[in-house]
Amino acid sequence: MTTAALIVAAGRGTRAGPGAPKQWRPLAGRRVADWTVAAFAAHPEIDLILAVTHPDDEAEAATLGIETVHGGATRAASVRAGLEALEGRGVTRVLIHDVARAGITPDIISAVITALDTTPGAAPAIPVTDALWRGETGKVTGTEDRTGLFRAQTPQGFHFDAILSAHRAHPGDAADDVEVARAAGLDVAIVPGNETNLKITAPEDFARMEKSLRGAMDIRLGNGFDVHAFEDGDHVTLCGVQIPHTRALKGHSDADVGMHAVTDAIYGALAEGDIGRHFPPSDMQWKGADSAIFLDHAVKLAASRGFTISNIDCTLICERPKIGPHAAAMTTRMAEIMGLAADRISIKATTSEKLGFTGREEGIAALATATLVKA
Ligand code: MG
Numbered sequence: 001m002t003t004a005a006l007i008v009a010a011g012r013g014t015r016a017g018p019g020a021p022k023q024w025r026p027l028a029g030r031r032v033a034d035w036t037v038a039a040f041a042a043h044p045e046i047d048l049i050l051a052v053t054h055p056d057d058e059a060e061a062a063t064l065g066i067e068t069v070h071g072g073a074t075r076a077a078s079v080r081a082g083l084e085a086l087e088g089r090g091v092t093r094v095l096i097h098d099v100a101r102a103g104i105t106p107d108i109i110s111a112v113i114t115a116l117d118t119t120p121g122a123a124p125a126i127p128v129t130d131a132l133w134r135g136e137t138g139k140v141t142g143t144e145d146r147t148g149l150f151r152a153q154t155p156q157g158f159h160f161d162a163i164l165s166a167h168r169a170h171p172g173d174a175a176d177d178v179e180v181a182r183a184a185g186l187d188v189a190i191v192p193g194n195e196t197n198l199k200i201t202a203p204e205d206f207a208r209m210e211k212s213l214r215g216a217m218d219i220r221l222g223n224g225f226d227v228h229a230f231e232d233g234d235h236v237t238l239c240g241v242q243i244p245h246t247r248a249l250k251g252h253s254d255a256d257v258g259m260h261a262v263t264d265a266i267y268g269a270l271a272e273g274d275i276g277r278h279f280p281p282s283d284m285q286w287k288g289a290d291s292a293i294f295l296d297h298a299v300k301l302a303a304s305r306g307f308t309i310s311n312i313d314c315t316l317i318c319e320r321p322k323i324g325p326h327a328a329a330m331t332t333r334m335a336e337i338m339g340l341a342a343d344r345i346s347i348k349a350t351t352s353e354k355l356g357f358t359g360r361e362e363g364i365a366a367l368a369t370a371t372l373v374k375a
Contacts, residue, residue, distance in 0.1 A: 001092050001093065002047045002048065002089075002090050002091050002092050002093070003045055003046055003047050003048075003091075003092070003093045003094070003095065003113060004046070004047065004048040004049070004050060004086055004091045004093070004094045004095070004160070005040040005046050005048070005049045005050070005094075005095045005097060005155065006050055006051075006052065006079065006082040006083065006086065006094050006095065006096045006097065007033075007036055007037065007040070007049065007050070007051040007052070007097050007099050008051075008052050008071070008075060008078055008079060008082070008096065008097065008098055008099060009023045009033055009036075009051050009052060009053050009054075009057075009061075009071075009099035010052050010053055010054045010057075010070070010071025010072070010075075010078040011023070011054075011075070011078075011099075011100075012054070013100070015201050015202060017202075017203040021054070021057070022100055022200055022206075023036075023060075023099040023100060024057065024060045025206070027102060027200075027206060027209060027210055027213065028209075028210045028213040028214050031060075032099065032100065032102045032200060033051070033060075033064060033099050033102075034064070035102035035103075035213060036097065036099050036100075036101065036102045036104065037049060037051065037064055037065070037066055039102075039104045039105075039106070039109070040095075040097070040104075040109070041066075042106070043106055043109045043110070045109070045110065045113050046095070046109070048086075048089070048091065049066045049067070050066065050067050050068070050069065050082055050085060050086060051064055051066055051067070051068045051069075051082075051099070052068070052069055052070070052071040052078045052079070052081055052082040053068045053069075053070065053071060054070070054071060055070045069081055069082060069085040074172060074173075075176075076167070076170065076172040076173070076174055076180070077172060079096055079167060079177060079180075080167045080168070080172075082096075083160075083163065083164045083167055084164075086160070087164060091160045092159065092160055093113065093116050093157060093158070093159060093160055094157065094158055094160045094163060095109065095112055095113070095154075095155035095156070095157040096154060096155060096156050096157075096158070096163075096177045097154045097155035097156075098154045098199055100199045100200040100201065101153065101154055101197050101198065101199050101200075102200065102209060102213070103196040103197055103198060103209055103212050103213060104154075104155065104197050105194060105196055105197060107194075108124045108153075108155070108191070108192075108193060108194065108197055109155060111124065111191040111192065112124065112155055112156075112157040112191055113157060115157070115189045115191050116157050116158070116159065118189075119187050119188070119189045120158060120159045120162045120181070120186045120187060120188075121156070121157065121158045121159075121162075121163070121178065121181045121182075121186045121187060121188035121189065122156075122157045122158075122188060122189040122190075122191055123152065123153070123154065123155070123156035123157065123177075123178050123188055123189075123190065123191070124152075124153040124154070124155070124190075124191050124192060124193030124194075124197065125150035125151060125152050125153055125190050125191075125192075125193050126150065126151045126153070126192075126193045126194070126195070127149070127150055127151075128146045128149040128150065128151060129146075130146070131143060131146065132144040132145075132146050132149070150190060151193070152176060152178065153193040153197050153199075154176070156176060156177045156178050156181075156188075158177065158181055158186070162181070162184070162186055163177065163180070163181055163186075165184065166180045166181050166183065166184035166186060167180055169183075169184060170183055170184070196212055198212075217373065217374065218307075218373070218374040219310075219371065219372070219373050219374075220269040220270070220307065220371070220372040220373075220374075221269060221369065221370070221371055221372075222264075222265040222266060222267065222268030222269030222270070222369070222370045222372070223264075223265050223268055223367065223368065223369050223370075224260070224261040224262060224263065224264030224265035224266075224267075224268060224274075224366075224367065224368040224369075224370070225261060225264070225365070225366070225367045225368075226257045226258075226260040226261045226264065226365070226366050226367075227257065227357075227363055227364070227365045227366075228249040228250060228251050228255045228257045228260075228363055228364060229249070229250045229362060229363040230247035230248065230249060230250065230361065230362060230363050230364075231247065231248055231249070231250040232247065232248065233245075233247055233248020233249075234246070234248065235248060236248060236249050236255075236321065236364070237249070237254045237255065237256045237291070238256060238257065238258045238259075238316060238323070238326070238330065238364070239256065239258040239259055239262075239314065239316075239330035239331075239333060239334050239347055240256065240259060240291070240292060240330060240333035240334060240336075240337060241326050241329045241330045241333055243321050243326055244321075245320070245321045247361075249363070249364060252281045252286060252287060252288075252289075253279075253286055253287075253288065253289040253290075253291050253294070254288060254289065254290055254291050256291035257316070257364050257365065257366045258314050258316050258330070258347070258366045258368070259291040259292070259294070259295050259334070260275055260291060260294070260366070261314060261366035261367055261368035262295060262312055262314050262334070262368040262370065263275050263291070263294045263295045263297075263298045264368070265312070265368040265369055265370035266295075266298040266299065266301075266302055266309065266370045266372070267298050267301075268370070269302070269307075269370050269371070269372040270298075270301060270302060270305060270307070270372070272298075272301060275294050278294070278297060278298075279293075279294055279297075292337045295334075295337050295338065296337055299337070299338050299339065302372055305374070306374045307372040307373065307374045308372070308373050308374070309338060309340055309344070309370060309371070309372055310344065310371040310372065310373045311344040311345070311346070311370075311371050312334070312338070312340070312344065312345045312346065312368065312369070312370050312371075313346040313348075313368065313369045314334075314345075314346065314347050314348070314366060314367070314368040314369075315348055315349065315350060315366065315367050315368070316347070316348070316349040316350075316364060316365075316366050317349070317350055317351070317352055317358045317364065317365040317366065317367070318349065318351065318358055318361075318364040318365070319351050319352075319354065319358065319359060319361050320361060322349075323347075323348075323349030324349065327347050327348065327349070330347045331345050331346075331347050334347065
């Protein structure tokens, strides 16, 4: 079973406004046609992709990265040219797709292919839910019954030999390949389409498609950096874990330099300043405070803005104490405070090769990165 995708990209797209044909215009960082080709290339059940392009678009076609053939004067002629080029190559099923439907989703491709196991033709469509009117000179002149009406989409899939014969026999004035198939007596099953699979037609469709392709996802990165000096003492607190040491860290709170860096990274991603803005050192109630209070506040602030913390990466910079033996306990404690899976929290350490204040063991520095995601 060899399944080919035939992408019809020979149109001039005059309704999309002035400029290059719509399939070669930029859309969310690449050309419309590149999105469409990539969707089929990524699908595991598509074995071969052929695009039908206009003879004037040689340069554009050459950069598609797939085989192309020249189309004809009409859409039907272009499809026919593509089908003829696929003949004799062992193709058993073909999915014919309009290049301007750049938001084609893998589930539609799969549904069409699956349906072809039991029927010679299958195509996606959406039931019409809006009322239908007739209109003339800006006035409603009548209504139409929408029962049983569908908005047709592509890819329209067929058993290869059947659709090739159907196109050869058709006069060539069909609106789409389903019409050609039906004229030849082939049954065509309807599979569910979706609104993402919209056909870019008018200039405003580019903006809508761009939003859909980029997704509504809001991804934020924040960084945090903190330093605390050593003073007399017998332990340090790093990322929520007390570690016996010959010195202590000096600070208004428990001086957990690692947790402070992580907290500031989260505030940074939210453009919410730093710990000092939310917990002023001048306020005596934070004297000796457990830094988990600060981290908890930053995590809840992120959640209240609709963000999920995707991951945290924290580097502690010191010669001593050795961090490695405590890193797992730190990860567990940070995961507990943040309500985050441990495999999304990285805590690592480095020395500064005895250089600078950390090298002279005057204090510990920490830096952190946080990724926040709003779906
Ligand atoms: Mg600090």
